[in-house]
Amino acid sequence: NAGVMQNPRHLVRRRGQEARLRCSPMKGHSHVYWYRQLPEEGLKFMVYLQKENIIDESGMPKERFSAEFPKEGPSILRIQQVVRGDSAAYFCASSPRQNNEQFFGPGTRLTVL
Amino acid sequence: GQQVMQIPQYQHVQEGEDFTTYCNSSTTLSNIQWYKQRPGGHPVFLIQLVKSGEVKKQKRLTFQFGEAKKNSSLHITATQTTDVGTYFCAGTMHQTGANNLFFGTGTRLTVIP
Numbered sequence A: 001n002a003g004v005m006q007n008p009r010h011l012v013r014r015r016g017q018e019a020r021l022r023c024s025p026m027k028g029h030s031h032v033y034w035y036r037q038l039p040e041e042g043l044k045f046m047v048y049l050q051k052e053n054i055i056d057e058s059g060m061p062k063e064r065f066s067a068e069f070p071k072e073g074p075s076i077l078r079i080q081q082v083v084r085g086d087s088a089a090y091f092c093a094s095s096p097r098q099n100n101e102q103f104f105g106p107g108t109r110l111t112v113l
Numbered sequence B: 001g002q003q004v005m006q007i008p009q010y011q012h013v014q015e016g017e018d019f020t021t022y023c024n025s026s027t028t029l030s031n032i033q034w035y036k037q038r039p040g041g042h043p044v045f046l047i048q049l050v051k052s053g054e055v056k057k058q059k060r061l062t063f064q065f066g067e068a069k070k071n072s073s074l075h076i077t078a079t080q081t082t083d084v085g086t087y088f089c090a091g092t093m094h095q096t097g098a099n100n101l102f103f104g105t106g107t108r109l110t111v112i113p
Helices: none
Strands: A005-007 A010-013 A019-024 A031-037 A043-050 A053-056 A065-068 A075-079 A088-095 A108-112 B004-007 B010-014 B019-025 B029-037 B044-049 B055-058 B061-065 B071-076 B085-093 B101-103 B107-112
Touching (some): A005 A088, A010 A019, B004 B085, B010 B019, B044 B055
Parallel strands (some): B010 B107
Antiparallel strands (some): A005 A019, A031 A043, A088 A108, B019 B071, B029 B044, B029 B085, B055 B061, B085 B101
């Protein structure tokens, strides 16, 4: 049973470009979470999705950030018009149900030049 | 806003010494989870505590959940170099009832051989 997959593992973008981060949850998991981690800091919750629905996006910046989890295919975290402050590691996690342990992917390390 | 603090932020121990990290929440938690993140890696789930006053053990690791469900601790007996990493607690806030995990600030453990 493959774990949570994230790609790309490393992404470099120039200011103003778009970044698309992909996350394939573990087989059988319908709950997906996205977190952001700055160097030497903890993980900050961004958004929680269940197939085709955004359940909680209270941690997501109101502008430039969006997330989806379509019926088919991976979950996508999209950052438009990236700025240097968006540079961070973005982790996706999945779980089979609510209030359960979360399985983390390897993360995407975004660098904005 | 809701906060989950951990102390200490850093801990250096000689191999064989014990280690404890403490987690404190500003609000009552529904449950608490503990994760370990190796340098350059992703968080890996260790355990979940749900009941007030609960104590769980995993080999050399002992986890406690406070009576008021606002604090928790992780104790490692006789540390080994494989214990190196950052330990995060993460809680679901009782008042929100959502599956939104608030991660603590983390304790980075260094074990000196």
